[in-house]
Amino acid sequence: MTDVNTQAGASVAGPPMVLAEQVSKSFGSNEVLKSISLEVRRGEVMCLVGPSGSGKSTFLRCINHLEVLSAGRLSVDGELIGYREANGKLYEMAPKEAARQRRDIGMVFQRFNLFPHMTALQNVMEAPLRVKGLPKAQVEQNALDLLARVGLAERSSYYPAHLSGGQQQRVAIARALAMEPKLMLFDEPTSALDPELVGEVLDVMKGLAKSGMTMIVVTHEMGFAKEVADSLVFMDGGVVVESGDPDEILTNPQHRRTQAFLSKVL
Amino acid sequence: MSSNDTIRPAAGASPTPAGSNDSEPVKAIRLRHPWRNVFAVVLILGFALFIIDAAGRPAYDWPAVAQYVFDRRITQAALNTLQLTVYSMVIAIMLGVVLAVMRLTPNPVVKSLAWFYLWIFRGTPVYVQLVFWGLISIIYQSIDIGIPFMEPLYSFETNAALNTFTLAIIGLALNEAAYMAEIVRAGLLSVDKGQDEAATALGMSWFQTMSRVVLPQSMRVIIPPTGNEVISMLKTTSLVTAVPYSFDLYTRSRDISAETFNPIPMLIVASIWYLFFTSILMVGQHFLEKRFARGLGDRQPDRTESTQTGAITGTLPVIGGNQPTVVRPAPGGLPPINPPPRDPGPVNPGSGDVK
Ligand SMILES: Nc1ncnc2c1ncn2[C@@H]1O[C@H](COP(=O)(O)OP(=O)(O)OP(=O)(O)O)[C@@H](O)[C@H]1O
Ligand SMILES: [Mg+2]
Numbered sequence: 278m279t280d281v282n283t284q285a286g287a288s289v290a291g292p293p294m295v296l297a298e299q300v301s302k303s304f305g306s307n308e309v310l311k312s313i314s315l316e317v318r319r320g321e322v323m324c325l326v327g328p329s330g331s332g333k334s335t336f337l338r339c340i341n342h343l344e345v346l347s348a349g350r351l352s353v354d355g356e357l358i359g360y361r362e363a364n365g366k367l368y369e370m371a372p373k374e375a376a377r378q379r380r381d382i383g384m385v386f387q388r389f390n391l392f393p394h395m396t397a398l399q400n401v402m403e404a405p406l407r408v409k410g411l412p413k414a415q416v417e418q419n420a421l422d423l424l425a426r427v428g429l430a431e432r433s434s435y436y437p438a439h440l441s442g443g444q445q446q447r448v449a450i451a452r453a454l455a456m457e458p459k460l461m462l463f464d465e466p467t468s469a470l471d472p473e474l475v476g477e478v479l480d481v482m483k484g485l486a487k488s489g490m491t492m493i494v495v496t497h498e499m500g501f502a503k504e505v506a507d508s509l510v511f512m513d514g515g516v517v518v519e520s521g522d523p524d525e526i527l528t529n530p531q532h533r534r535t536q537a538f539l540s541k542v543l
Numbered sequence: 544m545s546s547n548d549t550i551r552p553a554a555g556a557s558p559t560p561a562g563s564n565d566s567e568p569v570k571a572i573r574l575r576h577p578w579r580n581v582f583a584v585v586l587i588l589g590f591a592l593f594i595i596d597a598a599g600r601p602a603y604d605w606p607a608v609a610q611y612v613f614d615r616r617i618t619q620a621a622l623n624t625l626q627l628t629v630y631s632m633v634i635a636i637m638l639g640v641v642l643a644v645m646r647l648t649p650n651p652v653v654k655s656l657a658w659f660y661l662w663i664f665r666g667t668p669v670y671v672q673l674v675f676w677g678l679i680s681i682i683y684q685s686i687d688i689g690i691p692f693m694e695p696l697y698s699f700e701t702n703a704a705l706n707t708f709t710l711a712i713i714g715l716a717l718n719e720a721a722y723m724a725e726i727v728r729a730g731l732l733s734v735d736k737g738q739d740e741a742a743t744a745l746g747m748s749w750f751q752t753m754s755r756v757v758l759p760q761s762m763r764v765i766i767p768p769t770g771n772e773v774i775s776m777l778k779t780t781s782l783v784t785a786v787p788y789s790f791d792l793y794t795r796s797r798d799i800s801a802e803t804f805n806p807i808p809m810l811i812v813a814s815i816w817y818l819f820f821t822s823i824l825m826v827g828q829h830f831l832e833k834r835f836a837r838g839l840g841d842r843q844p845d846r847t848e849s850t851q852t853g854a855i856t857g858t859l860p861v862i863g864g865n866q867p868t869v870v871r872p873a874p875g876g877l878p879p880i881n882p883p884p885r886d887p888g889p890v891n892p893g894s895g896d897v898k
Contacts, residue, residue, distance in 0.1 A: 341744055343740060343743060343744065372748065373748065376743075376746045376747065376748055377746065379745070379746040380746035383744075384744040386737060386740070386741065388737055390735070390737040390738060390740065390741035391741075392738065392741070392760075393760065393838050394759050394760055394835075394837055394838050395838065403745070403747075404745040404746060404747065407747060407751050408747055408748075408751070436837065436838030437838065438838055439838075449741075452745070453744075453745070456746065
């Protein structure tokens with residue numbers, strides 16, 4: 278499933294949700310991603326693991342064009358990210374078009390990044406109202422439903438500062454879902470949480486995975502990877518070291534670097 | 544960096560609730576500060592003496608103060624000063640926002656231009672700038688609007704188009720904009736980069752991100768120094784005589800005292816009005832600060848709540864609970880699933896105004 282040339286997933290339901298072909302990214306002379314190729318099928322949950330600095334966040338940020346690629350191509354749902362292709366040439370996208378692409382890709386951050394000057398409800402309503410310009414009553418109803426879905430119906434009028442970390446992260450997930458994305462990116466969503474709050478966020482993510490959402494999750498929660506993920510990718514030093522079935526990799530890692538990493542986090 | 548599975552607290556190790564058993568209140572004789580009291584008494588006495596003396600001192604001429612404080616010329620001048628302050632501050636803030644954003648763009652030309660503006664307008668005295676603006680009609684006799692090197696679309700005489708009041712506002716505003724730009728820039732930089740990123744990731748445009756997410760949050764940092772600037776501007780308007788504009792509060796009271804040969808009461812009259820406006824501005828600033836502190840003020844209410852019992856009832860606290868707080872029924876029945884959105888309700892620490 279991480280092989281670019283695999284046709285199995287594509288034949289079932291159109292193009293793969295995410296297709297990365299030799300994606301590279303450098304910051305100055307520091308090459309952070311080195312020719313990464315992988316594929317995420319529609320409805321697939323992929324866990325991305327690896328040591329700090331291996332480029333996991335950078336890769337996620339490339340997918341929704343928060344970072345610009347140095348080389349390679351990346352497409353989401355068959356659509357090239359950040360560029361338009363015409364007559365065999367690539368044209369850089371206008372900010373407006375890039376913003377339109379980002380609407381369909383939800384992102385959840387390690388540090389929640391909720392808007393602190395808005396209540397939970399306002400946080401969830403903001404993008405559908407301003408970006409999609411949907412009618413307020415509909416947006417509000419939808420937002421309340423989403424908050425209920427992440428178990429925070431009663432907290433809708435709270436400001437983020439008055440919510441626990443786990444609650445904030447659940448609001449952040451609801452906020453991303455409010456745009457009805459076809460792909461969700463999670464960048465270490467539980468790493469900033471107190472251990473006892475990790476479970477509630479993972480539960481929401483499990484529910485989301487069950488509902489058929491395509492997800493790429495950067496995480497150190499190997500239990501989650503084992504239980505929920507369809508595939509697991511181990512990155513180190515900007516390259517994909519090993520990828521495949523989570524159970525397989527976690528119980529029987531082939532590569533020495535994978536073994537070394539897993540022995541530390543498991 | 545962040546493998547948090549390493550240390551997990553043993554299940555059931557919940558913190559003990561505070562204040563469950565009564566402990567003795569501390570009974571101790573309070574430490575006395577005799578010198579503190581003596582010092583306070585001396586200060587109060589000294590101040591009282593000054594007031595009593597001032598009330599009877601002929602040079603202050605209080606009857607004249609009373610006579611002139613509501614003099615039509617003075618009240619009109621006070622109004623002019625207020626207008627100078629408000630108009631120039633409004634322009635300065637808008638221009639300051641533009642300059643601040645210019646300084647933060649990646650475009651080096653735009654950046655340098657903003658820097659150059661700051662260099663000029665902060666590097667020369669306001670007084671000098673105001674004199675310059677007064678001489679503008681000598682430097683530029685007419686102002687042409689249109690395409691360069693072609694017949695202008697509009698052309699007007701500088702002298703006729705810009706009276707001294709307008710020039711005073713331009714002079715004050717352009718100078719102030721340089722300072723406001725730095726204040727706004729500091730405010731924008733104070734907002735976490737993650738906010739920008741979250742908004743962008745939601746598909747918001749640069750303008751939406753700025754106006755809806757970054758600027759409102761930077762207000763908390765921007766407002767206090769801006770309040771200072773407004774008050775400072777109120778007093779700087781006394782320099783507009785350099786333009787020369789002579790109908791502001793200070794210049795007008797000087798002119799009156801030149802007729803009456805009695806300068807001191809007129810200075811007091813002017814000061815009373817300056818103080819009056821300053822006080823109003825301070826009240827306004829207070830409310831603005833409260834308005835933009837929403838959700839950003841107190842960061843750990845879970846902790847403080849237990850100490851400030853009263854308005855907030857005990858349904859909220861989450862901390863210390865081992866189980867996630869997914870829909871915990873409030874005592875006395877299930878809460879409504881869809882509460883009215885803006886209803887403050889009994890348990891709403893969010894409405895920062897009732898802090
Ligand atoms: N904006 C940037 N400018 C320069 N270097 C950067 C930038 N962002 C990331 N890097 C570098 O890229 C490398 C990979 O960073 P990245 O955040 O993708 O790692 P990560 O795998 O997410 O690590 P972590 O587990 O710590 O989050 C790091 O060496 C980092 O210093
Ligand atoms: Mg990271």
